[in-house]
Amino acid sequence: MTMRLDYLSIFPGYFDVLDISLLGKAVDNGLVEVHAHDLRDWTHDRHRTVDDTPCGGGAGMVMKPDPWGEAFDGIIGIEPDPSVHVIFPTPSGIPFTQSAAQELSTVERVVFCCGRYEGIDHRVIDYARTMWTVHELSLGDYVLNGGEVAALAITEAVVRLIPGFMGNPESLAEESFSPGQERLLEYPLFTRPVSWRGMDVPEVLMSGHHGRIAEWRREESLLLTRDRRPDLTD
Numbered sequence: 001m002t003m004r005l006d007y008l009s010i011f012p013g014y015f016d017v018l019d020i021s022l023l024g025k026a027v028d029n030g031l032v033e034v035h036a037h038d039l040r041d042w043t044h045d046r047h048r049t050v051d052d053t054p055c056g057g058g059a060g061m062v063m064k065p066d067p068w069g070e071a072f073d074g075i076i077g078i079e080p081d082p083s084v085h086v087i088f089p090t091p092s093g094i095p096f097t098q099s100a101a102q103e104l105s106t107v108e109r110v111v112f113c114c115g116r117y118e119g120i121d122h123r124v125i126d127y128a129r130t131m132w133t134v135h136e137l138s139l140g141d142y143v144l145n146g147g148e149v150a151a152l153a154i155t156e157a158v159v160r161l162i163p164g165f166m167g168n169p170e171s172l173a174e175e176s177f178s179p180g181q182e183r184l185l186e187y188p189l190f191t192r193p194v195s196w197r198g199m200d201v202p203e204v205l206m207s208g209h210h211g212r213i214a215e216w217r218r219e220e221s222l223l224l225t226r227d228r229r230p231d232l233t234d
């Protein structure tokens with residue numbers, strides 16, 4: 001299965017980075033195909049205008065619906081297709097989680113709509129919901145200048161889960177937040193040298209005693225989770 005990823009943005013250059021590293025490899029081995037589009041290509045005025053003042057007043061500018069609608073027609077089509085997943089990163093979205101990444105990793109087509117300014121005219125999202133499967137997703141309780149960085153983060157979380165993408169799929173199963181895993185934070189990791197700047201690797205990890213090592217790691221995860229993410233232990 002090849003996943004097609006489209007990105008609609010007034011800064012399509014953000015997505016050049018997808019040609020690099022692991023994601024670049026996924027593109028090379030045909031696991032994913034990536035298309036970035038400049039929303040301004042669907043404007044018709046000399047200034048290639050994509051925004052206007054908010055109806056009802058208020059600060060900032062809102063992204064006009066017309067360019068989005070024409071871009072949807074050109075990129076996705078004019079017939080409804082629930083198999084197409086359209087993602088609007090937004091601070092007012094539902095929290096993006098590993099389980100959402102897991103679900104999206106099985107989808108054949110994903111279109112990211114990267115808003116700027118104060119946001120996109122709401123009729124664009126309402127229209128998209130009549131046509132495709134729409135996800136308004138938040139990365140966390142902080143505000144970015146636009147959806148591009150969020151789209152890249154969601155892309156990385158999703159693409160790395162596509163079967164055949166990661167060399168060693170077993171490592172995925174053990175990760176924090178993987179399905180089936182207890183919701184615990186990762187224990188501290190060490191590698192050689194055993195002694196570094198006066199700090200030694202914990203002795204238990206050099207003991208070769210797998211039972212004790214597993215016990216030490218679990219305890220460390222429990223302590224870390226209780227200290228930093230008590231919400232995960234609910």
Ligand SMILES: Nc1cc(-c2cccs2)n[nH]1
Nearest residue numbers: 090091139140144146147
């Ligand atoms: N979680 C999150 C998403 C965003 C934005 C998406 C689009 C513009 S700002 N900020 N923070």
